[in-house]
Amino acid sequence: MFARALTLFVAAVFSVSSLAASGDAFEGHDYARVKNPQAVATGKKVEVLEFFWYRCPHCFQLEPSLAKWIKALPKDAQIRRVPAVFREDWMPGAKLYYTLEQMGLLERLHAKVFDAYHLQNLDLNDPAVLGKWIAKQGVDRKKFESTYKSFSTQSKATQGARLAMTYGITGVPAFIVDGKYMTSVGMTGSEARLFEVLDELIAKARAERAGKKAAP
Template sequence: MRNLLLSAVLAATSLFGMAALAADYQAGKQYVELSSPVPVSQPGKIEVVELFWYGCPHCYQFEPTLNAWVDTLPDDVNFVRVPAMFGGVWNTHGQLFLTLEAMKVDQQVHEAVFAAIHRDGKKLATPEAMAELLAEQGVDSEAFLKSYKSFAVKGQMEKAKKLAMAYQITGVPVLVVNGKYRLDLGSAGGPQQAVAVADFLIAKERAAQ
């Protein structure tokens, strides 16, 4: 009986906490509700998309918080990274990420690419420079260069550009929850607050299902 009472108290406390969050997080303040929802990649799951750029220092600083949060996401949430491409080196780095994703080594070397740019001062502005770094991470250089120039990767680049336009982003890092809500570190109040707002929006979408 005592355990049942304790469970009831904890549940009530959790609900109270959610109500408090609901009062604090509002559309137009901590997040934006998109005028036209964007279809998700896995229907039936709540999708969280991060739009980023390897050259963005804020994205690099957000990585530890974001990765720790992603590790806690339940099975009904699908997390997706999408490179933002505004031309020039943004596109080059976006093509790099999509190539790694196509080769299924993105998780293996994602952090190494960020570190090479922001810690080691490498620009990674050419496929050859990328291939040299990736070889150090155990990725076959020839296979990378072949995939980098493939029609499949170029097709994914066009898809990523269209998604960024649909999400109406103007900078990074940005999180989009279930194709409906967009938030950034500035609007949320920082990295920890951003994932807290994302948690709130995930709960909101789950309750609506």
């Protein structure tokens, strides 16, 4: 009886592994359906949300590959980065992100913020350290600090924190495709597989938007 049960278990595991490695994103393994699907903010474009934290080592490690993948996104898809806030000490990073966004500095400084935390060991949560660092980047420090402390920035950071809670995000980096599907490196097993799954989920969402059944 035990031998038969073991055989069935091994067969089941092999079946799941085969499906996951076949190239098709496997629900329950590579991705999961969001329990409470949400409306997207990208209009006609398929939305890809990235929940991250600047001080997260996994987010830092993923960033170069993610940046490369984003450049190759199809025209009908759009990435939206959302700094998650699980604790009070995550809020400064969220405010930093939205300050850079409002000042049009994300493209130039987003990766540099990661480097400052992880390679230079700078505590950008410290206002004094952040102020000196931002000035070294050639940014008007007074304008930056004013934007950082603004109601608009605080509001955006709070909304981002709520969005992570709404989607049930418990760790970063994590991705939501078109408000319906969740995936992560932890689910896919590797960075390379993550981007394959994201591509498949974008295609799936595209087909669903067009009222077509996604290809198996």
